[in-house]
Amino acid sequence: MKILVTGAGGMIGRKLVERLVADKALGGKPIQSLTLVDVVESPIPPGAPKDTKPITADFSEKGVATTLIQERPDVIFHLAAIVSGDAEANFEKGYRINFNGSWALFEAIRQEREKDGATSNYKPRFVFASSLAVIGPPFPDPIPDSLATTPTSSYGTQKAMTELLLADYSRKGYFDGVGVRLPTICIRPGKPNKAASSFFSGILREPLAGQEAPLPVGDEVRHWFASPRAAVGFFITAATIDTSGLGVRRSMTMPGVSATVGEQIEALRKAGGDKAVALIKRVDDPFVANIVKGWAGRYDPQLATSMGFQAEKNFDEIIKVYQQDEMGQ
16 A cells, blocks of 8 residues: 655654554555655654655645645545645745645645546545634534534635535545544644644643743633544544445544643643643734634544544543653653
8 A cells, every 4th residue: 555645844744654664555455655755754663564765745736735745645645735824824825835735735636537537447535624613603502513614814814715626526536535524633742833723732731841921812712622642643533434324525624622722731730730820921912812712622533433533531531641652651
């Protein structure tokens, strides 16, 4: 089996590749090669298949998608994107990468199939990293799978447009697509990024390391979360499920934990004590606060749950995953 991972140098991409290498197989089929694509060099974990190769490239640039698909990967994990805050601040860049780049990959697959004419049997599984930002207010509580996508940000719009293409190209039989609407991934290791949601991890990660962390929203803000470990599991499941039960609805909201900022802080108190909580500093950031207003806090992901997707049950578990995977505790 040949696997292509875009965004392989990112946090989730690296963890996904590490899981694939450790498992040595996907859906019971041995992994023969991994092609790891990002604008930065993607690390190759020890024990990776000998045909594994990193490609440093912007997948949205002309001709790159065609080159990536020429080797006919059996499974494509498309994680590459620019994050919400960056997409909102840089309109053209957001559409070029998050939408046009994804469409270029879809078209490269279609054109590769058409080289064989009507006899082509090339039909890869295409797993797309989507986002809850495709859904906008007004929000029922909880939000059902059937709610229409009405994004209120450029990032959410770009992801929603790509979801529509994913469904249409799947309907036409060009590939077998699955869209994974990720919860906010928490606790993200490393340093803060440009995502508007970055503070959700920062108010836990930094205090656990004895550092101050800014909090730009109130304690009442509720959101939907899953750990990086759960996110990797989502992608593995999406690559191996029987998609015949999805019908035309190819993108699914993933399971997660609904928690307020205040509940996050109380979970931090249990894990790190009052000393850790005292390191959270209130700040005023209207740009982030305005984006977060367009997000919901509780979902009812019946379809994904019925298909076998799993996440943590509470925020204490999410912190425990971070302590185990990143702090060695």
